[in-house]
Amino acid sequence: MLKKKIAVIGPGMMAEAMIAGxxxxxxxxxxxxxxxxxxxxxxxxxxxxxxxRSTTDNSSAVQDADVVVLSVKPQRLTEVMKGLKxxxxxxxxxxxxxxxxxxxxxxxxxxxxxxxxxPNTPGQIGEGITVWCASKEVTExxxxxxxxxxxALGEEVFVEDESYLDMATALSGSGPAYVFLFTEALxxxxxxxxxxxxxxxxxxxxTIKGSASFYEGASRHPATLRNQVTSPGGTSAEALYxxxxxxxxxxxxxxxxxxxxxxxxxxxxxxxxxPDVNEQE
Numbered sequence: 144m145l146k147k148k149i150a151v152i153g154p155g156m157m158a159e160a161m162i163a164g165x166x167x168x169x170x171x172x173x174x175x176x177x178x179x180x181x182x183x184x185x186x187x188x189x190x191x192x193x194x195x196r197s198t199t200d201n202s203s204a205v206q207d208a209d210v211v212v213l214s215v216k217p218q219r220l221t222e223v224m225k226g227l228k229x230x231x232x233x234x235x236x237x238x239x240x241x242x243x244x245x246x247x248x249x250x251x252x253x254x255x256x257x258x259x260x261x262p263n264t265p266g267q268i269g270e271g272i273t274v275w276c277a278s279k280e281v282t283e284x285x286x287x288x289x290x291x292x293x294x295a296l297g298e299e300v301f302v303e304d305e306s307y308l309d310m311a312t313a314l315s316g317s318g319p320a321y322v323f324l325f326t327e328a329l330x331x332x333x334x335x336x337x338x339x340x341x342x343x344x345x346x347x348x349x350t351i352k353g354s355a356s357f358y359e360g361a362s363r364h365p366a367t368l369r370n371q372v373t374s375p376g377g378t379s380a381e382a383l384y385x386x387x388x389x390x391x392x393x394x395x396x397x398x399x400x401x402x403x404x405x406x407x408x409x410x411x412x413x414x415x416x417x418p419d420v421n422e423q424e
Contacts, residue, residue, distance in 0.1 A: 145172050147288065150208035152201050152223065153215035154178035154185055157239060157296075160267040161212065162193055164295025167269070179204035202228045210288060213238040213248070217409040224251035235285040237292065241312050242409025245278050245305060255280035258289050261311045264319045266296030273299045274311035309410070313402035321398065326351060 149171060151158045158178065165171040176195040178186055186197025198204050205211050206229040215223050217240055230236065230252060237258045238248055245257050260275035273293040277286060286301075293299040302308070326347055333343030358368060373379040 145170070146175070147171070147209040148175045148207055149177070149210045149212065149292075150204040151176070151178045151212045151214065152180070152204065152227070153213065153219075154180045154189055154197075155214055156267060157262060157264070158212065158214040159189065160271075161214075161239075161262075161292065161295055162189065162195065164266070164269055165292065166193055168295055170291050170295060177204050177208075201226055205230045205234070207231075208234055210235045210237060210292065212292075213240055213243075215240060217242050220247075221251065224248075227252060230254055235281065235288060237289060239273075241316065242309065242406045244410050245276070247410060249278065256285060257281070258285075259305065259308055260289075260293060260299075261308050261316045262293065262296050263315050263317075269295070269297055271297035272315055273297070274302060274308060274315065275299060276302050276305045276308060309403055309406040312406040313399045316406075317399075317402045321395070322351070 149165070151162065154162075162171075162176060162178070165176070166173060173194040174196070176193070178189050178195060178197045179199065179201045180186060180197075181199060183197075183199050186199065189195055190197050201223065205227060208231070211227075211230055211234055213220075213223075213236065220240055220243055232254075233256070234254075235256050235258065236248065236252060236254055237260065239260050239262055241261065243259065245259050248257050248259070249255060255278060257278045258275055258281060259277075260273050262273040263271045265271040266273065273296055275289060275293060277289070281289075290299055290301075329347045329350075330340065330343045333346060334340050338346070358365060361368060369383075373383060
């Protein structure tokens, strides 16, 4: 991996997390990493931070690359692909773009060896999870490279069925947003009762971290663990009654389904389409 040249097209936060992870795990040499995007100042920032190269010319960035990482906004993909010339036939194209199918990427880039993946934001601290699938032209060596690159973000899960990628986008890709909203709501409830915000934040954060760790170690169904902390006629039972009455489960299920449908839509959008204010990514 240290000898592989990696070009990152679209150096946003997730791309930076990937760069940082590769360097932290000594899987890439800074001189073999290049980031390309429309803002020269962003490239300079990454150069100072990680000693990698940068450019605003996508075509020059990919010419000698063994791996081309695509991390642009879904709405810009068609335009970016038109300007991507010179990808080596034996290079691996690794996409982390929501909704962008292998078929769409292959047609737009006129390239065959493509991996489609969906990471999530905890990857920025090496605690993410990425679901990925590959076109049949991706070699075993390229699959191994993919595991190394995505492993820099945390855990990785390979699937053979590409339809799982849109599901993963809705569940784990967007999942941190649901967790943050729930966290915010719990903190605000604590403040509403009278806790200072800093104490409410501490209580909620440790409760969520501890509950996740406990669940991971218990190897039992979450319903079993929930029942263990729900005494008949107690405070938890009362709170859960109101959550169920308010349609908590249904709201979560519908939200994830809406995100899944949106991911499917992103893969079908016409060039230049910009979502209106009511559309969510």
